[in-house]
Amino acid sequence: MVQGFSREPGTHSPLTQVGPEGIRKITLWATAIALGGFLFGFDTGVVSGALLYIKKDFHLSSFEQGSVVSVLLIGAVIGATSAGGFADRVGRRKALGLIGLVFVVGTVIASLSNGYPMLMAGRVVLGLSVGAASATVPVYLSEIAPTRIRGRLLTMNQLMITVGILVAYLVNLAFASSERWRAMFAVGLVPAVLMIAATLWLLPESPQWLVTHGREDVARKGIAALTDEETADELLRRARERVDAEREKQRRREAEGGGGSRRLFAPDVRPALVVGLTLAAVQQFAGINTIIYYAPTIIQQTGLNASNSIFYSVFIGLINLVMTLVAIKLVDRAGRRPMVLVSLGLMAVSIFMLGLAFVVDMGSVLTLTFMVIYIASFAGGLGPVFWTLIGEIFPPSVRAEGSSLSTAVNWISNFLVSLAFLPLAGLIGQGETFWIFAAICVLAFLFVSRYLPETRGRDAGQIQEALDTRFKHAPARPGDSGHSSAPQKGRSR
Numbered sequence: 099m100v101q102g103f104s105r106e107p108g109t110h111s112p113l114t115q116v117g118p119e120g121i122r123k124i125t126l127w128a129t130a131i132a133l134g135g136f137l138f139g140f141d142t143g144v145v146s147g148a149l150l151y152i153k154k155d156f157h158l159s160s161f162e163q164g165s166v167v168s169v170l171l172i173g174a175v176i177g178a179t180s181a182g183g184f185a186d187r188v189g190r191r192k193a194l195g196l197i198g199l200v201f202v203v204g205t206v207i208a209s210l211s212n213g214y215p216m217l218m219a220g221r222v223v224l225g226l227s228v229g230a231a232s233a234t235v236p237v238y239l240s241e242i243a244p245t246r247i248r249g250r251l252l253t254m255n256q257l258m259i260t261v262g263i264l265v266a267y268l269v270n271l272a273f274a275s276s277e278r279w280r281a282m283f284a285v286g287l288v289p290a291v292l293m294i295a296a297t298l299w300l301l302p303e304s305p306q307w308l309v310t311h312g313r314e315d316v317a318r319k320g321i322a323a324l325t326d327e328e329t330a331d332e333l334l335r336r337a338r339e340r341v342d343a344e345r346e347k348q349r350r351r352e353a354e355g356g357g358g359s360r361r362l363f364a365p366d367v368r369p370a371l372v373v374g375l376t377l378a379a380v381q382q383f384a385g386i387n388t389i390i391y392y393a394p395t396i397i398q399q400t401g402l403n404a405s406n407s408i409f410y411s412v413f414i415g416l417i418n419l420v421m422t423l424v425a426i427k428l429v430d431r432a433g434r435r436p437m438v439l440v441s442l443g444l445m446a447v448s449i450f451m452l453g454l455a456f457v458v459d460m461g462s463v464l465t466l467t468f469m470v471i472y473i474a475s476f477a478g479g480l481g482p483v484f485w486t487l488i489g490e491i492f493p494p495s496v497r498a499e500g501s502s503l504s505t506a507v508n509w510i511s512n513f514l515v516s517l518a519f520l521p522l523a524g525l526i527g528q529g530e531t532f533w534i535f536a537a538i539c540v541l542a543f544l545f546v547s548r549y550l551p552e553t554r555g556r557d558a559g560q561i562q563e564a565l566d567t568r569f570k571h572a573p574a575r576p577g578d579s580g581h582s583s584a585p586q587k588g589r590s591r
Contacts, residue, residue, distance in 0.1 A: 186307075425482045
C-alpha cells in the first residue's frame, strides 16, 4: 500500500516510501555528500595545529594569528547567505560540485602561501566553501531522505563535522614533528576532490528541486529507480500538489504585503526569533571555538611543547566526536530542553575551573581535564541540539528564513569570538577570559530555563503556544519541561 506524501512540518522530500535497496542507495548518497560536512570540520580544525608553525614562519602578531583563524568565518557568512539562492537557481547537485571546487582552490592557495596576505586570501576562499556547504548539504540531505530516516541522515552531517575536526587534529599530529603546516592544509585536497567526483558520477539531482522547476519527467525517473512505478507516480503527484500549494501561499503573502523576511518580525513569530538568535549567539559566545581553534596554543601555554600540545588536542577531538554520538542517541529520548540546561550548567562550571587553572597555575593535567569536561558538555548538549531546535521553533511558513538568519548570527558570533580571543587573553589574561565565557553560560542557563519550552513530541502550533506562554510570563504548563499534556497530533515516532 502506498503511503501518502507526508504533511509533517519541515518535510521536503517526495521520497516517503522506498524499499531496502533504495534506502541503501540514499544512505550511500548521503555519506558521499556529507564530505561537505567533513570539509567544514577539517578546515575549521586544521588551522589549530598549523598556526603553531605559521606564526613563526610569518612572524605573526596575536591579532594576525586571530585573523588567520577568524577570516574564514567572514567568508563563511558570505557563503552561507548566498548559497541558498544559488542552489535554487542551478540545482543542489551542481551547487555542491562547485562548492567542492571552491574547497580545492582555497586549499591550494593556503598551502602555497608565501606570506600573511596570501594566507588570508586562501582562508577567505575556504570560508566561502565552508559557509556554502553548511547551508547546502543539509538542504540536499533533507530533500533526498525518506521521512522515516531523515533525522538519521541529517545528523550524519553534524557527525561528519566532528569527524572532520578529529581528522584535522590527527593530520596536525602526523606533521607536527616536521613542522610542515603546508602539508596539513594540503591533505584537505583529498576529500574535496572526492566530493567533486561524487557530484559528477554518483549523486542524482534532488527530486524536490526537479519538481519545483518543472522537470517532473527527470524526477519521476529518479524516484522510480528507488521504488516501484505505481508508488513513484503517487509520490510525484503528491510532491506536485505540495509545490502548487506553497506557490499559492507565497502569492497570497505577497498580495497581503506580508511576504519575504518581514514575516519573521511579526508578533506571533517574535518569540521564536528571539530564542533562535539568542541560542545562535550563545553557542559561540560560550567559548567553544576558542577551544576547537586554539586547543594546541592553549595547551602549549600550560608548559607542553608544540608536538605534545597537538597530541593532546587529538583527545579533545575524540571526545567531541564521541559525545556528539551520545547526543544523537539522547535527543529524541531525553528531550531538547533538559539536554541544553544540563549542558550549559556543566559548561559554566568546567570553563570557570579552566580559567582558575590558568590563574593559579594548576598544571597541565588539571587544565586538560577541565578542557575535556567542557568539550564533552558542549558536544553532548548545546552543540548538536541547537541545530535541532532552530529547525523546530520557527513556524513552517518562515522556517527556512528563521533558520538561515540564526545560522548567519551563529557564524558572525563565531567570527567575533575567534578574532577577539587572543588579543583579549593578552590584555586581561587567559584565565580571566575563560571566566567571561563562564558568565555567559550562566546567563544563557537563566535565559533557557525561562524562555525555551520543550519541543520534543510537539507540532508547530503547540511549540508556538508554549513559546507565547513563556514570553507572556504566564505560569508554565506542566508539559513545558517535557511532553505536552495536550494531544500529540504531530508527534514524531
